[in-house]
Amino acid sequence: MDEDMGNNQSCDVVIIGAGFAGITASRELSRRGYDVVVLEGRDRIGGRTWYKDDALPGHSLELGGTWVHWFQPHAFAEISRYNLELVETIGVSAPEIAATVTGGRRKSVPYEEASAAIESLMEMVVQDAREVLERPFEPFYHQDALEVVDKLSIQDRIDGLDLTPEEKDLANGLWTAMGSAPCGDVGLVAALRWYALSGFDINAVFDTVGRYKLKNGTRSLIQAIADDSSAEIRLSTPVAAVEQSDDGVVVTTRQGDTLRAQYVVVASPLNTFGAIDFSPALSAAKQAGISEGQPGRGSKAWVHVRGDLPKPFFAVAPENHLINYVVTDKVLDDGQLLIAFGPEGADLNASDVDQVSAELQKLFGDLEVVATTGHDWASDEFSRGTWCMFRPGQTTRLLAELQKPEGRVFFAGSDLANGWNGFIDGAIESGIRADREIHARISGNPS
Numbered sequence: 001m002d003e004d005m006g007n008n009q010s011c012d013v014v015i016i017g018a019g020f021a022g023i024t025a026s027r028e029l030s031r032r033g034y035d036v037v038v039l040e041g042r043d044r045i046g047g048r049t050w051y052k053d054d055a056l057p058g059h060s061l062e063l064g065g066t067w068v069h070w071f072q073p074h075a076f077a078e079i080s081r082y083n084l085e086l087v088e089t090i091g092v093s094a095p096e097i098a099a100t101v102t103g104g105r106r107k108s109v110p111y112e113e114a115s116a117a118i119e120s121l122m123e124m125v126v127q128d129a130r131e132v133l134e135r136p137f138e139p140f141y142h143q144d145a146l147e148v149v150d151k152l153s154i155q156d157r158i159d160g161l162d163l164t165p166e167e168k169d170l171a172n173g174l175w176t177a178m179g180s181a182p183c184g185d186v187g188l189v190a191a192l193r194w195y196a197l198s199g200f201d202i203n204a205v206f207d208t209v210g211r212y213k214l215k216n217g218t219r220s221l222i223q224a225i226a227d228d229s230s231a232e233i234r235l236s237t238p239v240a241a242v243e244q245s246d247d248g249v250v251v252t253t254r255q256g257d258t259l260r261a262q263y264v265v266v267a268s269p270l271n272t273f274g275a276i277d278f279s280p281a282l283s284a285a286k287q288a289g290i291s292e293g294q295p296g297r298g299s300k301a302w303v304h305v306r307g308d309l310p311k312p313f314f315a316v317a318p319e320n321h322l323i324n325y326v327v328t329d330k331v332l333d334d335g336q337l338l339i340a341f342g343p344e345g346a347d348l349n350a351s352d353v354d355q356v357s358a359e360l361q362k363l364f365g366d367l368e369v370v371a372t373t374g375h376d377w378a379s380d381e382f383s384r385g386t387w388c389m390f391r392p393g394q395t396t397r398l399l400a401e402l403q404k405p406e407g408r409v410f411f412a413g414s415d416l417a418n419g420w421n422g423f424i425d426g427a428i429e430s431g432i433r434a435d436r437e438i439h440a441r442i443s444g445n446p447s
Contacts, residue, residue, distance in 0.1 A: 009037075009258075009259050009260070010259070010260040010261065011035040011036065011037045011232075011259065011260075011261050012029075012034040012035040012036065012261060012262050012263070012442075013029055013034055013035070013036045013037075013261055013262065013263045013264070013265060013438060014036075014037050014038075014039060014249070014251045014259055014261040014263075014264045014265070015029075015036060015037070015038045015039070015231070015264075015265040015267055016039050016239050016242075016251070016264065016265065016266050016267060016268055016276070017038075017039075017040060017047060017266070017267035017268035017413065018038050018039075018040035018042070018045040018046070018047065018226075018233055018235070019045070019046060019047020019048060019049070019222075019267065019268075019413070019414075019427055020046075020047060020049065020221075020222055020225075020414070020424050020427035020428055020431065021047075021267040021412040021413045021414060021427040021428070021430045021431040021434070022038055022040070022047070022265065022267030022268075022412065022413075022431065023038070023045060023222055023225050023226050023229070023233075023431070024078075024225055024427070024428045024431030024432060024435075025265050025267060025412055025431035025432075025434045025435050026038050026226075026229045026231035026233070027225050027226070027228050027229035027231070028431065028432060028435035029231070029435050029438060029439070030229045030230040030231040031228075031229070031230075032435075032439055034438075034442075036229075036230075036231035036232070037231065037232045037233075037234065037259060037261075038231055038232065038233045038234065039234050039237045039238075039239055039251065039253065039259070040233065040234065040235050040236075040237060041236070041237065041238035041239070041381070041382045042235065042236070042382055043235050043236050044235065045222055045223070045226060045233065045235070046064075046218065046219060046222050047064075047268075047269075047382075047383070047427070048064045048065050048269065048377060048383050048386070048387070048414075049062065049064045049065040049066070049218040049219075049222065049424065050062070050063040050064045050218075050375065051063075051216075051217030051218050051219040051220075055302060055373050056302055056304055056337075056371050056372075056373050057371065059302070059304075059337065060217065061302045061373070062213065062217060062218060063300065063302075063373075063374060063375040064218075064300070064375065064377065064386075065218060065387065065423065065424055066213050066218065067089070067208075067209055067210050067211065067212060067213050068086070068212055068213065068214065068424060068425070069207060069208040069209075069211070069212055071197060071198055071199060071204065071208045072197075072208065072419075072420050072423060072424070072425030073425070074419075074420075074425045074426075074428040074429045074432065075221075075420075075423070075424045075425040075428055076425075078221060078224075078225065078428060079214070079221065081224075082220075082221065082224040082225075084214055084215070084216070084220055084221060084224070085214070085215040085216070086212045086213065086214060086215060087212070087213060087214075087215045088211055088212060088213075089210060089211055089212075089213060089327060089328075089329055089339070090312045090328050090329065090330065090331065091312045091313060091314050091326075091327030091328035091329065091338075091339070092206055092207070092210045092211040092314070092327055093207075093211050094312060095111045095312050095313055095314040095327070095328070096110065096111055096311040096312055096313065097109070097110065097111060097311050097312075097313035097314070098110070098111045098113070098114035098115070098118070098313065098314050098315070098316075099313055099314070099315035099316075099326075099363055099364060100114065100170060100173075100315070100316055100317070101169070101173075101316075101317035101318065101321065101362065101363055102165075102166035102167075102169040102170050102173075102318070103165055103166045103169060106362070106363065106364075106365070108313075108364075111313075111314060117167075117170070118170070118174065118316075119202050119203065121163070121167060121170055121171040121174065122171070122174055122175075122202045122205070123195075123202045124161050124163075124171070125154060125157050125158060125161075125171060125175060125188075125191055126191050126192050126194075126195040126202075128145075128149065128192070129192040129195045129196045129200060130196070130200055131145055132145045132146055132149055132189075132192055132196075133146075133192055133193060133196035134196075136193065136196035136197045136419060137197075137418050137419040138418065139189075139193070139395065139399065139418055140396075140400065143396070146189065146395065146396055147396050149188050149189060149192065150187060150188070150189045150392065150393055150394075150395050150396045151392060151393060152187070152188040152392060153183060153184050153185065153186060153187060153188060153391075153392045154175045154179060154183040154184075154186050154187070154188050154190070154191050155172065155182070155183035155184040156184075156188065156392075157188050157191075158171045158172055158175070158183060169317075169318040170316065170318075172318045172319055173316040173317050173318045173319065173321075173324050173325065174316055174325075175191060176318070176319040176324055176325070176343050177298075177316065177324060177325030177341050178191065178194065178209070178389075179191075179295070179296070179298075179343075179389045180295075180296040180297065180298035180341070180343065180386040180387055180389060181295040181296055181297055181298060181343055181389065182319045182343050182344075183319060185295040185391060186295055186389045186390075186391065186392075187389070187390045187391055187392040187393065187394060187395060188392070189390065189395045189396075190389040190390055190395075193419075193420075193421070194208075194209060197419055197420055209423075210327070218424065221424075237253050237255070238253065238254045238275075238382070239251055239252070239253055239254070239276055240252050240253060240254045240276065240277060241276065241277040241278075241279065242264055242266070242276055242277070242278050242279070242409060243278075243279040244264070244279070244280070244407050244408045244409060248260055248261060248262050248408065249261050249262070249263065249264045249408045249409065251264060262408065262442070263408050263409075263410060263438050263441070263442075264408060264409045264410065265409075265410045265411070265412055265434045265438070266409060266410070266411050266412070266413075267411075267412040267413050267430075267431065267434070268382070268413060269382075269383050269384060269385065269388070269413060269414075269415055270289055270290070270293065270294050270388065270402065270413065270415040270416070271290075271293045271294060271383070271384035271385045272381070272382060272383065272384050273286070273289075273290045274290045274291075275381065278409070280407075282406060283401065283404070283406060285397070285398060285401035285402070286401065286402060286406075288397070288398065289394070289398045289401070289402050292391060292394065292398075293384070293385065294385060294388045294389065294390055294391065294394070294415060295385075295389060295390075295391050296385045296386040296387050296388055296389050296422065297343075297344065297345050297346065297377075297378040297385050297386060298341055298342055298343045298344065298345050298378075298386050299322070299323075299340075299341065299342040299343075299344070299345040299347075299348040299350055299374060299376075300339065300340070300341055300350070300374050300375075300377075300386070301323070301339075301340045301341075301342075301348070301350035301356055301372050301373070301374040302329075302337065302338070302339060302340075302350075302372065302373050302374060303337070303338040303339075303340055303356055303360065303369055303371075303372045304332070304335065304336075304337055304338075304369070304370040304371045304372070305335045305336055305338060305360070305367045305368060305369055305370065306334050306335040306368040306369075306370050307335050307367060307368055309331070309335050309336045310331065311331075312327075312328035312331060312336070313326075313327070313328055314326070314327050314328075315327075315363045315364065317362065317363055319343045321342065321359065321362055321363070322342045322343075322344060322347055322348045322355075322359045323340045323341070323342045323348065323356070323359040323360060323362075323363065324341065324342055324343060325340070325341040325342075326338050326339065326340045326341070326360070326363060327339050334370075335368075335370070338360075340356070340359075340360065342359070345376055345377060345378040345379075345386065346376070346378050346379065349376075350372060350373060350374025350375070350376070351372060351373050351374065352372070353369050353371065353372055356369055356372045357369040387414070387422030387423065388414060388415035388421050388422035389422060390421075399416070399418075399421075402415075402416050403416050403430075403433075405437060405441075410434050410437055410438055411430075411434070412427075412430040412431050412433065412434040413427060413430055414426040414427035414430065416430050417429045417430050
């Protein structure tokens, strides 16, 4: 890793981005015998996952993507391949208290008293998922039905339900947390996809997207995949330009070095495509996707709170709260370690104890915040957002177009997955697809 590129070198395939999509594609292509080089702007692999040692004193934490499940087949196949162990997030697996803010009023009740209402409200939003996404990994299987619901945002669906203002607040808070953005910015199809991919079971949605995580962090999985590859990985090497011709592709880094390849895989987030100068220019559909961007832009903070908090809890508030969803990760001797999400990452400094404390007090009342940390994914130049949740209309207009190769340039990344887009599973799915497409092009065998 991190070897000097020199001024001009060549290989079979250049992969831009060392997240799960790029690293998976590099493993698959290199194991076929192709000469592969991965270029990554950051000083680490992992993309929008980041298992950081001592992120808080004594705690190594996931600052980005975290959770996995056996309903995510591509990720779970890799977890099985490398014999990795899972642990659980206790605030999702066994919450005892539900804290809610609805109608401007704060309330805490035993979780079993609130669970039925939470499940019912979540299911109302996704009531037509089976008719639209009967085959969840084939999102266009019922394209006519998909086009109808893709016009709606999650908030459109909530507003159209016969709910009290308090119930609307609760539904809004739950789906805002899922969407990493205000519900009006997130397409209803994103919610339907999560539900369909979780076996059309709302309890399974909570388990699939927030309960199980890798005991030794996401780093243990992506490093295992990287170690299984013979590709060269060059860190701290952001790409400035991709120029293709009939003879191949020239990739130019920001440092001014060039690398010639037969094919390129762009495996970076959709919201970062605009930072690369493509020649010839990308298709109109891809340019529309770049211009619009995907809306995921929320915050994720890890918070050590002190006090008499013996019971794991789950908390939710509507999207007008900078922290609107909180779960217990661990019960500690002196308090708890919490995971706190909000819809506007640019407005919350996850490392500001005073601001985080003030926001948590709106949900819980007095809490002593000992320490807090997070990462601003929305401002990070190599992500420009959190997990992908397409806007209304984007699934039908853009997904298939974003996946299409353009000449010698192929596209991967969790944002472009047919299934779990925005998740580790979707990234792996897309990396496998990119390998398959490039090998078919090289071998002349479309099967």
